[in-house]
Amino acid sequence: MDLMNVLTRLVSAFGPSGAEKEISQVIEELARPYVDEISRDTLGSLICRRKGNGPKVMFSAHMDSIGLVATHIDEKGFVHVGALGGVGAQAVLYTPVRFQNDTRGLICRDNRAELDKLKVTDLRVDIGAAGGEAAKKLVQVGDPAVYDASTYLAGDRVVSPYLDDRIACLVLLMAMEQLEETDNDLYFVFSVQEEVGTRGAKTAAWAIDPDYGIAVDVTGVDDEPGSRHTASALCGKGAAVKVMDRSLISSPALVEQLMALAAEKGIPAQRDVLQLGGTDAGPMQATRGGVTAGGISIPCRYIHTPTEMADLDDVRACADLMRAFAASKLKK
Numbered sequence: 001m002d003l004m005n006v007l008t009r010l011v012s013a014f015g016p017s018g019a020e021k022e023i024s025q026v027i028e029e030l031a032r033p034y035v036d037e038i039s040r041d042t043l044g045s046l047i048c049r050r051k052g053n054g055p056k057v058m059f060s061a062h063m064d065s066i067g068l069v070a071t072h073i074d075e076k077g078f079v080h081v082g083a084l085g086g087v088g089a090q091a092v093l094y095t096p097v098r099f100q101n102d103t104r105g106l107i108c109r110d111n112r113a114e115l116d117k118l119k120v121t122d123l124r125v126d127i128g129a130a131g132g133e134a135a136k137k138l139v140q141v142g143d144p145a146v147y148d149a150s151t152y153l154a155g156d157r158v159v160s161p162y163l164d165d166r167i168a169c170l171v172l173l174m175a176m177e178q179l180e181e182t183d184n185d186l187y188f189v190f191s192v193q194e195e196v197g198t199r200g201a202k203t204a205a206w207a208i209d210p211d212y213g214i215a216v217d218v219t220g221v222d223d224e225p226g227s228r229h230t231a232s233a234l235c236g237k238g239a240a241v242k243v244m245d246r247s248l249i250s251s252p253a254l255v256e257q258l259m260a261l262a263a264e265k266g267i268p269a270q271r272d273v274l275q276l277g278g279t280d281a282g283p284m285q286a287t288r289g290g291v292t293a294g295g296i297s298i299p300c301r302y303i304h305t306p307t308e309m310a311d312l313d314d315v316r317a318c319a320d321l322m323r324a325f326a327a328s329k330l331k332k
């Protein structure tokens with residue numbers, strides 16, 4: 001698999017929370033050769049299954065992205081916005097954006113707002129319209145917009161607006177491409193609406209009723225300038241095995257199992273404690289009577305900015321660990 005090529009396809013597909021149709025079609029096309037069944041649930045999560053008679057393992061990577069949503073169009077033609085997911089106003093200022101109908105623009109601000117207290121409600125999208133009437137022909141209230149930044153390599157690290165979580169969608173596809181023979185009943189879920197409260201994984205986990213749940217997502221790092229240990233993972237040090245985040249404390253036996261598997265197969269891995277942010281692992285663990293759950297994460301710098309960064313060796317390590325777990329002997 002040409003990683004950069006597939007990643008660029010995944011990142012360029014439109015798919016903010018609640019509007020994941022385009023990205024789900026792209027993933028369906030990429031996943032079809034590797035699985036027995038593909039279905040969608042009512043919310044829109046894409047569920048790819050490799051059938052087996054053994055324990056059910058659900059891997060979940062969310063396919064939705066953060067973005068902005070139009071809340072008001074003023075008489076000058078500026079689009080006022082709200083946040084779809086965790087958007088930091090300062091981090092996105094003067095970022096190019098696009099709406100689903102390909103209307104392009106950029107994020108500017110109400111210049112009366114103080115920069116150090118900037119809120120998303122102070123942001124405007126300038127779509128180049130001459131006035132309110134012209135703008136309303138292009139954008140209506142409720143339309144979501146996504147960052148329109150590019151994907152490129154800086155050394156061995158990839159920079160892109162939506163590594164969160166398209167890089168994990170790539171990890172699932174990489175693992176699916178080279179699955180080993182196994183009795184395990186494997187579900188690869190590309191969930192919707194994670195960024196607004198892990199909603200897609202909640203319904204998918206209830207419907208699948210898995211024995212094991214593994215979220216594949218990005219995780220924060222402790223190696224940005226001035227990092228203060230709110231995250232433990234380091235870029236380039238391998239797959240991050242989730243011990244906890246704000247949505248769950250992983251099943252301890254599963255953490256040990258994943259670390260042991262990594263050691264046995266020579267896959268670089270590190271223990272991951274993330275104090276800010278949750279993942280699909282939370283709703284997977286808490287469904288029905290409770291599920292053995294944890295996560296495999298890609299260390300990522302500058303999460304939720306239009307220029308997130310991850311190391312390609314870590315991406316490969318995550319795919320290898322996921323593949324090894326998918327084929328491992330598991331108890332029901």
Ligand SMILES: [Zn+2]
Nearest residue numbers: 164165217218
């Ligand atoms: Zn994410």
